[in-house]
Amino acid sequence: MSNFDIITPDLPESVADATVVKWHKAVGDKVRRDEVLVEIETDKVVLEVPALNDGIIESIIEPEGATVVSKQLLGKAALLPVGEVTVRAETPTVAPQIEDSAVASSADTLGPAARRLIAEHDLNVNEIKGSGVSGRITREDVEAVIAQKAASVAAKSAVENTVISSPAAVRTEKRVPMTRLRKRVAERLLEVKNSTAMLTTFNEVDMQPIMQLRKKYAEKFEKQHDTRLGFMSFYVKAVVEALKRYPVINASIDGDDIVYHNYFDISIAVSTPRGLVTPVIRNCDKLSMAEIERQIKALAEKGRDGKLTVDDLTGGNFTITNGGVFGSLMSTPIINPPQAAILGMHAIKDRPVAIDGQVAIRPMMYLALSYDHRLIDGKDSVGFLVTVKELLEDPTRLLLEI
Structure with a gap:
């Protein structure tokens, strides 16, 4: 009989250590090859450590809550010959007293x-x-x-x-x-507050044209593309077009340099059981609305199930956060560094508005753009937000790119 080690997987270069979150097996438990034994949480993702072979847990060296690094020994398991696994599963290697x-x-x-x-x-x-x-x-x-x-x-x-x-x-x-994710979020929020000149500007958008468009084509869209037509794909398309017109908002500060990005990777804020994360949809300017909706759905499911990878969360030039799904009427979102701006969408509420000199009830939504004033001037921030508003109020322009 021989043993196999249970070790911490390689952590990303930007992650120094991790925390043992949960052991799914105890000493004496039977394990099968590729079965998840323990979960390791970094400040970005949760990593699963599977069994290398069939066997029985012999010892747990690093308990839940322990801080570990890459390739650290977490425990040991007894490796059993084929045919003995079932028998030995009932008799733990460490016998109860x-x-x-x-x-x-x-x-x-x-x-x-x-x-x-x-x-x-x-x-x-x-x-x-x-x-x-x-x-x-x-x-x-x-x-x-x-x-x-x-x-x-x-x-x-x-x-x-x-x-x-x-x-x-x-x-x-x-x-x-605190979980490592929650601690990291807290650190980043303080970092943004202390290292950026953050300012927020507001506007509002009449959502009736998009709501009518969705009502008219939602069923046909879902049948043809096998995904529902949500609001977020409209938001992403409008943001990409506005970023093309105001490239400084798609830029970032690196030391004394301004880095302008000629691609459009949009971070989408997703609420998960472990906290708020911002997975990235890459090359949004090359994606159709159906492809955007499918990617958003896939990322949301991975976030809910704790399956997001470091690659899913790395990068992003601009963030969209939709507090409206929780009922938020207005907020001042905090920038997701090293990005220079973040757009907050909010709840759609019927409100009286003046249209052609007449009062009408329309479904209105507040927009909030928080930006780093060190890089972005008020003229660019207001122009960007007005462009997003105009594109959402006339969604045909999204297709014509005008």
């Missing part, structure tokens, strides 16, 4: 699975009645005792809770450490 007297008196009435459960839950084997042949204690017998004890504890807890009469007595706090 049971009182010697219990082992001697019940060795012939306990199966391996039942013995492990008894040890894990610290049960008295003499209090368990076996239902198997010749009084043999089965796994089901042990699980029934465990369930009975859990029910007893829950009932006791319920009684204790009803005795408490003072509201102050039930005040509690929960302290949990």
Whole structure:
């Protein structure tokens, strides 16, 4: 029998270390080749460490919460010959400790699975009645005792809770450490505040033309392209056209230089269970609206499932964030460095507006452009935002590029 190591994968060059987030297996558990053993979180992505072979977890060296670096040993697993995996899965390499007297008196009435459960839950084997042949204690017998004890504890807890009469007595706090992603987001927000001259300008857009367009073609669009027609593809197309007209907003500062980008990689803010991330849609000027919608959907699903890669999150010249999906009416988004600007979209609300001297109710949305005033002047920022507004209010111009 030999072992195989469980090690931290290579981390990106910009990432010094990572945190062990969750072990999916415990010592003694059976593992299969390519099965995920442990999750490692960096300040950008979560990496999964799979099993190299079939076997049994022999030791866990770095527990949850530990800080690790590339190629660091996380644990070891016993490598078993073909055909032995199933047998050994029921008998952990590190055997649970049971009182010697219990082992001697019940060795012939306990199966391996039942013995492990008894040890894990610290049960008295003499209090368990076996239902198997010749009084043999089965796994089901042990699980029934465990369930009975859990029910007893829950009932006791319920009684204790009803005795408490003072509201102050039930005040509690929960302290949990920040995830690496959340800590990194906090650091970047402070960095932006302290190192940029950030300013925000606002405008509003009448969304009725786009809403009518979507209503008219949404069903046909979905049938033809196998993806729904959302608002975000309109936003991306309008932003790309506006960036072409105002290239300084697609630029960034590098030391004493201004770097102008002749490509259009747009970061889209996506909310995930671990926090806000900004995956990138590349070469947006060359993509159709259907391709943009498909990529947005794919990135959102990867973010939700924790499958975003470093490449997904690297780069981006300009960011679009849509707080409107959560009901935000207006906000001042914070720049995503090293980018120079970010566009915030908000909730679409019916409001009275003046059109040709008459008051009308239209679906209106506020736009907010936050930008680095060290690089972008007010004239360019306002012109960019007005261009986005005009393109969204007359979406035909997006197709004609006028």
